Amino acid sequence: MHGRVKVRTTAEQEEIKKRERAAKVVQYKADIATVFQKRKDKIWDDELLLITKRMLLSNSDIYTLWNIRREVFQNNKWTDEEYKQLLENEMSLTENCLKDNPKSYSVWHQRCWVMEQMSEPDWKRELSLCAKCLNIDERNFHCWDYREFIVQKAGISNEEEFEFSTTKILNNFSNYSSWHYRSRILYKMFGTTLEEIPIIDEKYREELDLVMNATFTDPNDTSAWFYQRWLLDKCMTTCRLWRAIIKKDIAYVIIDNNILIEPVSLSLYINSEVVDVQWQLYPDEKFAKLQIARFVKPLENLDHAKEVFIKLQETTYKLSYSEIESAWIYKDNSSLHRQNSNDEQLNEQLKSYNQLSKMEPNNKWALLTGILLMKKIDLKKFYTDILNNLMLLSKIDSLRKNYYKDLRSKLLVEYNLLEIWKKENDMEIQIRIDLSGLDLTKLHNNHYFGLFEIVNLDANQLENSLHQLSTLQRCTRLSLSSNGITSLKNFPTLHNLEFFSLRNNKLTNSEEILNLIKRHKNLKNLDLTDNPVCEKLEPQILNVHLITNLSLES
């Protein structure tokens, strides 16, 4: 029951209503009994149509009655004329039902069914009915869906529909349904598989202007801002190899954009011969982006190999031998060259939105769009401005302050990774990252961390994101001091971990510590200084004799 206000009534009114309702109940029961009996007896007569019609006009959601009406159509031997007339009657019945209940799934479906029975369906008439219905309620998604059905059946071109969406939007910028529809059509006509822009550049530029116009017309309506974000955010694209490092005893492979329905096929070739590899996935799920193989029998032919390839799905990637790493490596650095510093349109738009923010300091959308534009133009140049905007956003839109914290973390991580990659030599893979003191709440794109060996995450707020560390499989030294960590329950197992600092957290559970030690066979040094658990732990550790080389630095 949606939007039905509870009304207080007098005793007298109540009594009248009660009597009316009792009568309706009696009528319903008699009617439905008759209908079911006739169906059972296969009496597909006019009376059956009449009763079901009456019932549906008062409650069009009784889906079985529509089924029965369709059975009447299927089981009668009417002449073509009669059949045609009855289908017309059915059209007006559904139209009447929709006046009362424009969101009834059953009625809209019945209308589709009738249209499909007609020998000469009048698609144009249906389109104008949709137009009428959308004039009453522009957001009725049932009507939009029915319209789509008509458009498909009538074979209306994308070009015409694109025009339609333009008219709709120019008529009213504040209609999310129209923006949605436009994104669909545009993608169908001009979609790309690029990460940076969802549609081809020429159209992309037109849409950026259109949507800016809309957001300036009514900055407080949310619809157009969502469309704009679609244009400015990165898209998920097809799966590709991002990094690989192959040594005699171990291979690390990192895949970007794993958006396949079936697990990826991944193989390693040395001198055109496929190597028998058992990949382990991190995190432990079918679609993990980090895959590691440990070779019990070292790959002896790797040293004097001529060629090493990785085949991911249908694409083959050639690895190069790196003297620095003493390994065969692959690096995809496409993410480094994606700044648009000189893009006139983006810079102009940024100026306009900065002005809008000045005029309407409480409009969160202008601030957010500012961030998206600055990121797209030049993340490094606008680093401080972006952080400032984010701080303002968490103040004026405090309901979503945790969202902005996570967004901030995402941008900080991206910025720092880009800085590291820029400094790397082509033949080198950086093993050290320092993200301490950044107040990070999340570790976005954690597969990018798969090759680091020394990771400093001190003084952040990662207490709820420990599960994201599961990709640190190459890491030997990890520092998570001062992160407000209360429990290690979600801390993954990191096979190479030797030195681990958990200083100044809120750990209390000694079982979890013992479990952590048990899971990490290579752990040499665990620093638990300034945790409540320290007081109860030492005697237990001594009793358990879990590992001999463990020394607590407290």
Place this chain on the structure above:
Amino acid sequence: MTTVKHDIELPSNIPELLLEKHANYLISYGTNKDEYNYSQTEHMRMSGMYWGLTALDLMGKLEQTNKEEVLEFIKQCQSDSGGISASMQHDPHLLYTLSAIQILCMYDALNVINVDKIVNYVKERQQADGSFAGDQWGEVDVRFSFCAVATLSLLNRLDAIDVEKAVQFVLKCMNFDGGFGSKPGSESHAGLIYCCTGLLSITGHLHLIDADRLGWWLCERQLPSGGLNGRPEKLPDVCYSWWVLSALTILGRLHWIDKKALIDYILTCQDVESGGFSDRPGDMVDPFHTLFGLTALSLLDKNFSLKPINPTYCMPEYIIDRLGLKPSRLDA
């Protein structure tokens, strides 16, 4: 604060959670079978029972329900085709088939129906493009995809359908905002986003979702009143507290909304006299909104005396554990 066109003002008085009243409201809901509202909702009785019984189970009152009567009713609603109908003599449909299976799982009584026939009924609903029709009449909708996949997974028989094709169809319903509509081309809607996220959670395909994009759209459903709407520029409604929150929970992003503000909104949608929840403060209550008010509170705060709810199946967590099911989530 930015002006928002479609929202409501919350009353200043926020009532406590009135569990006793809600339980009484639900238990008495079906007792007078001649009651007008009851006869007017016969065509969705099976789901109505699922809403009421699940809510009662969350409040620890399942033993106060008439188990035998319910099981007998479900038995009689299974048709020759194997599917289950909303009520006796009404037609079988995937919507009511799922509701019936959910009830039977709650009562641990799958043996009262013919499971093989159910599996067959669901399997026959799958179309060549991987989608599911709700019944023999061919209406296609991702709601029915969810019903099919959830039903079969509860029966541990997902192998009966082509799961990859079902996933492929759901992907075709993904939109520019990261959300999902009812079929390819349809606008995103929180209820359908729940269905698609739930389906991908059951089949282990959550990596296909752009979780940051969708999560942002979902947390933008929260309005200054604290309540959540189901699409941009729409009014808040208690049932979206469930559709939005369950999807956010599955995506590991529940913290992106303001929990306290939403709890206040939900609590003001209680009818403090009769019990039950409505969509907005002061409207008529019904079992549907009563369930989704309670499930949302269960996700939001462990301190309410409610059993934990599973965000994928909308069933008490202990039942999902008992069945040994582990739908995936992005926060673990």
